[in-house]
Amino acid sequence: MNKNKIVWITGASSGIGKSIAIKFAQNGIRVAAAARRLDLLEKIKNELGDKAEFFIPVQLDISNYDDVERFYKNISGDYTVDCLINNAGTTSFKEGIQNSIEEIQNIISVNLLGSIYAIKSVLPDMSDRKSGTIINILSVVTQKIFTASSAYSASKSGLHAYAKVLREEVRDKNIRVINVSPGATATSIWPEGVLKKYSDRMMNTDNLAEIVLNIYNEKSNLVSEELVVRPIKGDL
Numbered sequence: 640m641n642k643n644k645i646v647w648i649t650g651a652s653s654g655i656g657k658s659i660a661i662k663f664a665q666n667g668i669r670v671a672a673a674a675r676r677l678d679l680l681e682k683i684k685n686e687l688g689d690k691a692e693f694f695i696p697v698q699l700d701i702s703n704y705d706d707v708e709r710f711y712k713n714i715s716g717d718y719t720v721d722c723l724i725n726n727a728g729t730t731s732f733k734e735g736i737q738n739s740i741e742e743i744q745n746i747i748s749v750n751l752l753g754s755i756y757a758i759k760s761v762l763p764d765m766s767d768r769k770s771g772t773i774i775n776i777l778s779v780v781t782q783k784i785f786t787a788s789s790a791y792s793a794s795k796s797g798l799h800a801y802a803k804v805l806r807e808e809v810r811d812k813n814i815r816v817i818n819v820s821p822g823a824t825a826t827s828i829w830p831e832g833v834l835k836k837y838s839d840r841m842m843n844t845d846n847l848a849e850i851v852l853n854i855y856n857e858k859s860n861l862v863s864e865e866l867v868v869r870p871i872k873g874d875l
C-alpha cells in the first residue's frame with residue numbers, strides 16, 4: 640500500500656516553524672507539526688478551517704532521543720516522511736561567561752543534537768526510498784560573528800558542518816540536504832525590548848515560510864543547497 644506523504648516540522652508551535660507549518664497546510668501539504676506546547680498546536684489546527692486535516696499536532700521534546708525515535712516509528716507506520724524541517728531552536732542572548740551550563744546544554748541539545756536525532760530517524764527510510772528532503776533552519780551566525788551567541792553559534796555551525804558532510808554522503812541516494820540561514824526575523828525568540836525597537840526592519844515569518852515552501856517544491860534534478868536570507872537593511 641502506498642502511504643500518504645507527510646512533512647515533519649519541528650518547533651511548529653510559534654514563530655518561523657508555525658508559519659512554515661501553516662503555509663504548507665494551506666497549500667494542501669500534510670504536516671506533522673511538532674513541539675512541546677500541544678495546546679498551541681491544537682489552536683493552530685483549529686484556526687486552519689477547511690485545511691485543518693493537513694495539520695497534525697504532535698507533542699515532542701526534540702532533545703529527548705527516545706521520544707524522537709518513538710515519534711518517528713509511529714508516524715512512519717502511517718505516512719511516508721518525505722521531508723524533515725529541522726526548525727526547533729532556542730538561545731539565551733548571553734555572553735559565554737554569563738551562560739550557565741544548563742543554558743548551554745539546552746541550546747546544544749535542542750539546536751544541534753535534537754536536529755541530528757531527527758535526521759538519524761528519517762535517514763534509513765529516505766535512503767531505502769532513494770528520495771527525501773532535509774531542510775535545516777540555521778542562522779546568519781553560520782556566516783558572521785555575533786556576540787552574546789557563542790553557544791547558539793556553536794550549535795548552528797555544528798549542524799551546518801554536520802549537514803554539509805551528510806549532503807555528500809547521501810547525494811547518490813537522491814536525498815536533498817538544504818540549509819537555510821535566516822537573519823533577524825520577528826519572533827518571540829527575541830527579547831521584548833529588541834522586538835519593540837527593531838521588529839519593523841526584521842523579516843516576517845510568513846515571507847520566510849514562502850521561501851521554504853518554494854524550495855521544498857523544487858522538483859527538477861537541482862537542489863538549492865545553501866540559502867542566506869537577510870532583512871534588506873542588513874543585520875541588526
Ligand SMILES: NC(=O)c1ccc[n+]([C@@H]2O[C@H](COP(=O)([O-])OP(=O)(O)OC[C@H]3O[C@@H](n4cnc5c(N)ncnc54)[C@H](OP(=O)(O)O)[C@@H]3O)[C@@H](O)[C@H]2O)c1
Binds near residue numbers: 655673778828829
Ligand atoms: N527569529 C530569528 O531572528 C531567527 C533567525 C535565524 C534563525 N532562527 C531560527 O529559527 C528557528 C525558529 O525560531 P523562532 O525565531 O521562530 O523562535 P520561536 O518563536 O521561539 O520558536 C521556537 C520553536 O522551537 C520549539 N522548541 C524549543 N525547544 C524545543 C524542544 N526542546 N523540543 C521541541 N521544540 C522546541 C518551540 O516550541 P515549544 O516551546 O512549544 O516546544 C518553538 O515552536 C530556530 O531554530 C532559530 O534558531 C531564528
